[in-house]
Amino acid sequence: MKFLDTVARAGRSLKNAKARTLLTSLAIGVGAFTITLSLAAGQGGRAYTDQIVSANTDVRELVVTKKQPEASTGPKKFEASGVSSGAVTGPLGGSGSSQVNFLNEDDIAKISDVEHVVSVSPNYAPKVTYITADGADKYVVDSISTFSPSVQLEYAAGAFEGDLKNNEIILTEEFATALGFKTAQDAVGKTVTLRADKLSSPVTAPENELFTYTVKAVSSKSGFAFRAQGSLLVSNAAAETLYEYINSGTRAYGNFLLASVQVDDAGNATAVKDALNSKGYEAQTAADILGTVNTFINVLQGILIGFGALAVLTSVFGIINTQYISVLERTQQIGLMKALGMRRRDVGRLFKLEAAWIGFLGGLIGSGVAVVAGTIANPAISKAVGIGDTHLLIFDPMQVAIVVIGLVLVSVGAGILPARKAAKLDPIEALRTE
């Protein structure tokens, strides 16, 4: 019997038992629905983190720290070379008493010497006392970061290309409002003042200085940018000036928890990373950061797919059951076909193909509903999570096709036992009418 004829006959048999076929395929459809959605969520999640990372990091940039002592339980040996972070009022305003190894000037010089490294900028993160503008109150500043032209920012006003000048600052929308500007656009071009306190000055005669900047732009809250949120941005040189003024003369001066390294070409990032790692530093490329986040997404996706697989497993028993009943019901038909010379193999194939049809139908229904529902729900999900126009569910036609094909194969597997029973039927017994 020709394969296509068998496919057609299998399809016709199922059409004659519509309700049963539909119910059985719905069971497998639940699995298809879950798996399709989890694949779409994984795809969307990875695309989202991809955007986050590219919005916040530069592929030519590495984040470098000094290799940290391995965490061990029990008392730790004191090492004179390290600086106890408890005593540091520096880069991180550290807390806790664990020993942290910082990067010092020697380290920065060593890192600069590595091949392909263009520049090394320590993470200054100066702690200024407050910010204010004409006629406005004084506000505490949590963090000042270094502006990098290669990191994409979203602006509420004053969008620009290129680097910041040393007397320019980028405010956040919240600070712009707090400092009394009516709109973000109003703030652009105005001046703001930062006060820096010299930490090494004697308590009895504190020294401080005011630094004035022109507002270059106002950054807006973005679905991607976590670095820019709540952070005021100044140029690297301006950050260094502030840092010098505030921290010079303290014990922590010249020690940095991390530094960012610019590499001449994205392709060399990994080579630089390896070179730095062998020199006793820990370097992370943008890809590493992305990988860490994606591992998390992959685990979540795996769990979801697991649930889908469970649903599929359940439906497998449904298919076996349905097909067994079908074989019993159609004993005479099977007997007739065998009497007319249909081969055992072909009889078995007929029933396996019926199972395949059920799987195909279920896969189509399940993933179809998933695609439609997901597409409709996408804007609502994005709104609820607050990520703007990005869609968290991305359906890849290839993946949907693979899901459907996979379910067809699983169904054929489920159809093997009933098909074997059908193939083994004795035509004489099957056709006995008495």
Add this chain to the structure above:
Amino acid sequence: MIEIKNVTKTYGKKQNAFLALDNVSFTIPDGASVAILGKSGSGKSTLMHAISGLDRPEQGEVLIDGVDILKLNTKHVDRFRAQTIGFIFQSFFVQANETVADNVSLPLEIADVPRSQRKAKIREALENVDLIEKVNNKAKNLSGGQKQRLAVARAIVNRPQIIFADEPTGNLDSVTGNKVEDMLFGYNKENGVTLIIVTHDQDLAARCDMQVNIKDGKIESIRTIKESKKTPAKKAAKGKVA
């Protein structure tokens, strides 16, 4: 020519053994119509199953045109049935949910007849049994007589050499039964197809060229009712009564 030689078939084992066919031998000439007569349990169905290759007797030979089908492997027996034999059953066994055309198409599909040739063959078979106007109807909408005619169409569609009919009129009233009989004998005479009818209906048996009476698995008697014009030289072989 069909030669049945010393065929013995036992059901069950040891003490429970039941001899369904006991050393049966006879010969059927090509194009003959043969009635296998006997009461239920006499072994007439078993004999039909043995000749058609559905069953495998443990002893003896069934030679069809010189080939012993009992010695063929399953694949070749299946092919033999698909290409040389047509079946008609008492309970029709038409597929109620399928169309008339799909029912008739089944033997062609099994015998791997190319799709392009099927339509013409199906039409021809349905015209032979006067069912051509029902070609697209579902089989469940046919009457009993029409169903059996559909079964006849299914049996002849692939131009078999031998047609087996197991009580073909057992479920029909005499008028429709006669119509089906006329079709079967007409086809038998016109196309020279060997027709083997298993029945306990004496009237039906009387229309056949040859009657084989079976009792308790043995041939009781073989009668040739009328000398077939087509087979003057080959008189019905002597029945061997064990």
